[in-house]
Amino acid sequence: MRIVLVGPPGAGKGTQAAYLAKNLAIPHISTGDLFRANISQGTPLGVEAQEYMRAGQLVPDSVTVGMAEDRMNQDDAAGGFLLDGFPRNIGQAEALDAYLQGKGLKLDAVLDLEVPEDEVVKRIAGRRICRADSSHVFHVIYNRSETEGVCDVCGGELYQRDDDREDTVRKRLEVYHSETEPIIDYYKAQGLVVTISALGKVAEVTQRAMEALPARDGA
Numbered sequence: 001m002r003i004v005l006v007g008p009p010g011a012g013k014g015t016q017a018a019y020l021a022k023n024l025a026i027p028h029i030s031t032g033d034l035f036r037a038n039i040s041q042g043t044p045l046g047v048e049a050q051e052y053m054r055a056g057q058l059v060p061d062s063v064t065v066g067m068a069e070d071r072m073n074q075d076d077a078a079g080g081f082l083l084d085g086f087p088r089n090i091g092q093a094e095a096l097d098a099y100l101q102g103k104g105l106k107l108d109a110v111l112d113l114e115v116p117e118d119e120v121v122k123r124i125a126g127r128r129i130c131r132a133d134s135s136h137v138f139h140v141i142y143n144r145s146e147t148e149g150v151c152d153v154c155g156g157e158l159y160q161r162d163d164d165r166e167d168t169v170r171k172r173l174e175v176y177h178s179e180t181e182p183i184i185d186y187y188k189a190q191g192l193v194v195t196i197s198a199l200g201k202v203a204e205v206t207q208r209a210m211e212a213l214p215a216r217d218g219a
Contacts, residue, residue: 001026001080002105003213004087004096004192006184007113009172010120011198012205016113017084019206027076031085034067035059045070064088065095072099080108093183109213110187113198113205117173125166132156 001024007013014030021028038046045066052059068086071077087093100106115123122141130136130151138145138158145152162168187193194212198205 001108001213002100003080003082003108004110004187005082005084005113006110006180007198008115008117008120008176009169010123011113011115012202013084013113015202016198016205016209017082019202020111020209021082023206023210024080024082026080026082027074028082028084029068029071029077029086031064031068031088034064034071034086038067043070061089061091061095065092065099068092068096069099087183089179090182090186093186107187107190107192109194110184110192111209111213112184112193112195113209114195115198119199120173121166121169124164124169125160127160127164128158129161130154130156131159 003020003024003026005013005017005020017028017030035046035049039050040046045063049059049063049067052063064086068083072081083096087096096107123139126140126142128138128140128145128149130138130153132151132154133156136151136153136156137143138151145158149158150156151158163172184193194214196205196208196212200208
């Protein structure tokens with residue numbers, strides 16, 4: 001099964017992608033992982049991406065598409081994959097279509113995780129990270145620490161990342177609406193979009209997604 005996962009920041013795409021990929025026995029391919037792997041391994045695409053990033057410039061679609069295609073060409077993706085963070089715009093969606101058509105393949109579904117904008121802001125702006133260990137994550141509403149501003153695990157200071165501040169979150173949402181959201185209509189025209197609510201417990205959203213996806217054809 002070949003799936004594209006879309007949704008605004010704070011929709012829980014990374015979490016759901018990991019669970020869905022495991023349940024479907026297909027690799028989870030995320031843009032963030034692609035960039036980190038290519039840069040750390042010093043691949044030509046990684047070197048090129050890093051040059052743009054160091055110059056404070058956006059990485060061109062051609063580089064991102066190249067990384068995604070290289071990953072989809074790997075053996076473990078022969079039977080399918082779940083794309084998270086790619087495609088990010090219409091140009092990348094068209095490039096993905098061209099790649100798949102060239103292989104005689106097609107997408108099975110585009111899973112759209114729907115979350116109200118106010119909930120997105122609440123989820124992200126409420127996050128607090130431990131300075132001593134960034135894997136310790138709390139939330140002022142959903143997962144409060146016993147002592148305000150102190151990590152329950154190691155006693156480190158909890159802080160709000162600049163990327164998690166409300167004004168930054170709303171700017172990220174503006175970018176999502178202008179650049180990424182149009183791919184939903186692009187894929188709706190192909191009859192591929194499956195929209196589910198991303199509200200509720202993680203397991204509930206995963207179950208909702210599994211039930212909404214088309215039946216597997218064994219490919």
